[in-house]
Amino acid sequence: MKIEKTKATRLGNTVVFVVILVAFWIQAFLAIPKLSATSDEAVHLAAGYSYWKTHDFRLNPEHPPLAKLIASLPLLWVRPRLDLSHSDWKTPDEYGFGVNFLYGNDADRLLFWSRAAMVILASIGLIVTFLWARDLFGTHAGLFASGMYAFCPNVLAHGMLVTTDVPLAAFTTLALYLFWKGGGSRSWPMDAATGIALGAAMASKFSGAFIPLLILVFCLARDGRSAIRRLFVIGLMSLIVIEGTYFFAVHPMSYFRNIALVNANHIAGYPMYLFGRFNRGGWWYYFLAAFLVKASLPSLLMLIFAAVHLVTERFVARWGEIILLATIGAYFVLISAAADQLGVRYLLPIFPLIFVWTSRAVPWVLSMRGGAIVVSAILAWQMWSAVRAFPNYIPFFNEIAGGAASGPALLDDSNVDWGQGVKQAAGYVQAHHLENVHLYTFSPLDNPPYYGLPPNIPLPQITDRLVKVKPEPGIYIISAHHVARLKGMSSAWQTYMPVDRIGESLLVYRF
Numbered sequence: 065m066k067i068e069k070t071k072a073t074r075l076g077n078t079v080v081f082v083v084i085l086v087a088f089w090i091q092a093f094l095a096i097p098k099l100s101a102t103s104d105e106a107v108h109l110a111a112g113y114s115y116w117k118t119h120d121f122r123l124n125p126e127h128p129p130l131a132k133l134i135a136s137l138p139l140l141w142v143r144p145r146l147d148l149s150h151s152d153w154k155t156p157d158e159y160g161f162g163v164n165f166l167y168g169n170d171a172d173r174l175l176f177w178s179r180a181a182m183v184i185l186a187s188i189g190l191i192v193t194f195l196w197a198r199d200l201f202g203t204h205a206g207l208f209a210s211g212m213y214a215f216c217p218n219v220l221a222h223g224m225l226v227t228t229d230v231p232l233a234a235f236t237t238l239a240l241y242l243f244w245k246g247g248g249s250r251s252w253p254m255d256a257a258t259g260i261a262l263g264a265a266m267a268s269k270f271s272g273a274f275i276p277l278l279i280l281v282f283c284l285a286r287d288g289r290s291a292i293r294r295l296f297v298i299g300l301m302s303l304i305v306i307e308g309t310y311f312f313a314v315h316p317m318s319y320f321r322n323i324a325l326v327n328a329n330h331i332a333g334y335p336m337y338l339f340g341r342f343n344r345g346g347w348w349y350y351f352l353a354a355f356l357v358k359a360s361l362p363s364l365l366m367l368i369f370a371a372v373h374l375v376t377e378r379f380v381a382r383w384g385e386i387i388l389l390a391t392i393g394a395y396f397v398l399i400s401a402a403a404d405q406l407g408v409r410y411l412l413p414i415f416p417l418i419f420v421w422t423s424r425a426v427p428w429v430l431s432m433r434g435g436a437i438v439v440s441a442i443l444a445w446q447m448w449s450a451v452r453a454f455p456n457y458i459p460f461f462n463e464i465a466g467g468a469a470s471g472p473a474l475l476d477d478s479n480v481d482w483g484q485g486v487k488q489a490a491g492y493v494q495a496h497h498l499e500n501v502h503l504y505t506f507s508p509l510d511n512p513p514y515y516g517l518p519p520n521i522p523l524p525q526i527t528d529r530l531v532k533v534k535p536e537p538g539i540y541i542i543s544a545h546h547v548a549r550l551k552g553m554s555s556a557w558q559t560y561m562p563v564d565r566i567g568e569s570l571l572v573y574r575f
Contacts, residue, residue, distance in 0.1 A: 091223045092223060099455060108162075109162065112132030121159060124158050126325040128266070133309060136178060145442070167511050175226075182226060192237045193209050200423075209419040216363070216446070221457030229410065233415060243262075252293075259299065270326050282390075286383060340552075354408040354475055357475070359408075361445070399411060481569035484569035486504075493517060501517065503540075503541050508560075537575050539573070542571050
């Protein structure tokens, strides 16, 4: 009887996990066709496809290849046109080439299949989040952590995009989990698996290059003399993976030389924006502030519960929690010190780690009277946050911050808009039979005419047409990012009120 009950419990837990995983897929796959390309996707997709077809890595060297290779893998069957005779390839101009590649083909089809690949990749992060939380704190904690991941608006926002942030998060979590898991066994296959995952993280985004330093410290502190052998196996496998993502076609030092290209295309002295203020030097607390307004309230509440539990009960699983907390803290410091202050997306690698660590409070809360109701309510709240945001996850802000409507008053750039709403704007204009429409969407890389809209107002005309004088009569659809900055340039924009919102990322004005 006991054995049958155990089997039934395991089967029930498996069913619950599968439901969580499928719910993540449903949200992402239903959102994909509703959103146009974000600012970096055209470049990453064209670069990845060119790597497969040419083994030439001239495009987008400021990011390593792996995430782009995974995203563009389905295109080997779609077979889009790749024009290598274009001057943008010879220059190379990655932005011009990327835009011509995406919109010179069926952009929606390319985006669907490449984003589908990214959703599957993001699922690795969900699975590992479940496994690590389960192994540390029990099955209920694992299911809770995976549920928090599956319904996290920030993970959903970027987990479906052809970008590097969620791939880094997934592979970093996998590498740290395998490293922790192999601590007791001292098995070289586990070390090799750790090295493969570590190499994948490093080959997804250059900020992943700091993870080996953490593993070095953890390994020396935990494993003593055996650390040297373990580190050799881990390091060797990670280097093989990195070289493999370059098809062994470039010098091994190319990866490390290209790290210097990170942020090389960003504008020097660009004024950063936080809570209605501009500062060319930014703020040391920018990412902390961004996290507090962009993370869901259930996530923040669980951080409080877990912190209280840590104070009262100390470590439940000492080394696992040390690895989690040290990585979260170190990554926060690294990003705050080195990253441009453009979006909470740079913090995405810590989100799965937070979900794992905070799940330590789940058994504690469940042990209390009414604890099951509390845990269920928190998870339901997280689910509601995602459902309410669908499909506009990028401009999500939590309730204390005022929701998406208050976003432009707090943050800009990819926190509020990244170009994903152009397709929705086309539907809005058509549905409302609007004429005399003027657009100022997020980026020059956006392509409104592809969706039947007029082109953006030329950048040299923005000041004369929108700032120096009151805009001429007409309908103006403007990115929330630009609205935040227009308000900083002109007091008149403090008084202009939008008549509608499109996808929470574009504001509609009537003049």
